Amino acid sequence: MTETTVETGGATGSRVLVVGGHGAVGSAVVAALDGWLPGRVLAGGRGRGVRVDVTDPEAFGRTLGELGEGPAPLGAVVMCVEPPDSGAARACLERGVGVVDVGATPALLDGVAGLDGVARRAGATAVLSVGVAPGLTNLLARRAHEAVGGAERIDLTVLLGAGERHGADAVRWTVEGLAEPVTAAPGRYALPGYGRRAAHPFPFADQYVLRRTLGVPEVTTRLALDSRALTAALFTLRRTGAARPPAVRRLLTALFRRVHTGGDGFALRAEAVRGEQRVALALAGRVQSRVTGLVAAHAARALLDGALPSGVHHLEGLPALADLPERLGLTVVREARGPEVREVR
Ligand SMILES: NC(=O)c1ccc[n+]([C@@H]2O[C@H](COP(=O)([O-])OP(=O)(O)OC[C@H]3O[C@@H](n4cnc5c(N)ncnc54)[C@H](OP(=O)(O)O)[C@@H]3O)[C@@H](O)[C@H]2O)c1
Structure with missing residues (x-):
């Protein structure tokens, strides 16, 4: 038997641009x-480092071209800010530059997913x-589904620490979500380290994506903050329609950027239901913006x-990244019928 050399097909030696590289998420990406x-790591934004603006795809494309002619080719761009549309991602993919996008808005992710052929x-x-x-x-959803x-139904719960210094763009995104139509009822879910918490439907992209990628007809994501009082106040504002005027949301965004009541932990839970069967997996960690950056x-x-196939993929469709919770030192626990929890792989 002869030994064969396997080409990675990757962009070994190439550089990576982190857009929003000085923000809460981006700085964690750059550090790692x-x-x-x-x-080989370049940090960019409108004000510092490599000057780029994702709202101007043409100028963004020109910058990519210039960077590509530098000392080493540009292999990937990590987007740590939400562009208004998929223009910046298209500028990358058309030039053969890979994209990693931390965006959380369903329409934006759909727009980039539509570039699969281009990629x-x-x-x-x-x-x-x-x-x-x-x-x-x-x-977590994929593991519980399997x-x-x-699964016939998946319920996701996200608990965020109100005490963490979330980046401006992430706070803006969360407050904007309060103006979105409510799609399901609130629920109460056990989260590791926090007990049972009331959580409210919130427009995270995962629920829409998973319906397609896992083929599960009903997926809902609910949000809670670690402060019970703040969770109740926030969702009362939403229920009464008080958070709908843009001026109120601007005020809330400014408030959340200054007031930090609570811890910097977060917890996630995915419960899959099929007939009588029910599996709930959960994990807890600290500083969601840092963990987002590490992912x-x-x-x-x-x-x-070169460990990933070409095309546009959501995280749960990439076996090479399936063990990320464990790689990040996050313990996934499987909820038992009673109060007991046990670790699973
Ligand atoms: N998937 C997840 O779990 C998850 C979790 C947390 C956050 N996020 C997402 O991550 C993004 C960043 O959040 P963050 O907390 O890091 O926010 P942040 O601290 O405000 O950082 C955003 C960065 O983007 C830069 N920026 C803003 N507008 C830009 C533009 N038009 N073009 C280029 N750069 C621009 C800013 O620098 P300049 O002002 O210098 O341009 C800033 O450094 C948000 O979109 C948020 O929704 C996702």
Whole structure:
């Protein structure tokens, strides 16, 4: 038997641009990638580092072209800010540059998913649903779905620490979600370290994506904050319609950026239901923006290593990244019928 050399097909030696690289998520991406790829990581934004603006895809494309002519080719862009549409992702993929996107808005992810053909033709890869929610929630959902042999319904719960210094863009995104139509009833779910918590439907992208990628007809994501009082106040504002005027949301965004009551922990839970069967998997961690950045950094590294197929993929569709919770030191627990929980792999 002869030994064969396997080409990774990856962009070994190429550079990576982190857009929003000075923000809460982006700085965690830059720190992790810098450790693995010293000298090959560029941080960008409108104000610092590589000057880029994702709201101007043409100028963004020109910058990509210039970077591609630098000392080493540009292999990937990690998007750590939400662009208004898929224009910036298209500019990357058309040039054969990979994309890792931490975006959480359903319409935006759908727009990038629509570039699958563009990516394949260019031999490029995009990874979507990267982060905590969407991201780790997608991975938990897939495990729970498989554990019941194909779920009929999945309930996802995301608990965020109100004490964490969330980035401006993430706070804006969350407050904007309060104006979205309510699609399901609230529920009460047990979360590791927090007990049973009331959680309210919230427009995280994971629920819409998983209906398609896992073929589960009913998926709902609910949000709670670690402060019970703040959770109740926030969702009362939504229920009464008080959060609908843009001026109120601007005020809430400013308030959340200044007031930090609570901890910096987060917890996630995915419950899959099929007939009488029910499997709930959960995990807890600290500083969701840092963990989002780490998930994105791992995805970017796998992309640059050529470990991911070309085309546009959501995190739960990539076996190379299926063990991310364990790689990040997060313990996945399986909820028993009683109060007991046990670790699962
Ligand atoms: N999937 C998940 O679980 C998850 C979790 C947390 C956050 N997120 C998403 O991650 C994104 C970043 O959140 P964050 O907390 O890091 O926010 P952040 O701290 O406000 O960081 C955003 C960064 O983007 C840059 N930026 C803003 N507008 C830009 C533009 N038009 N073009 C280029 N750069 C721009 C900003 O720098 P300049 O002002 O210098 O441009 C800033 O450094 C948000 O979209 C949020 O929804 C996802």
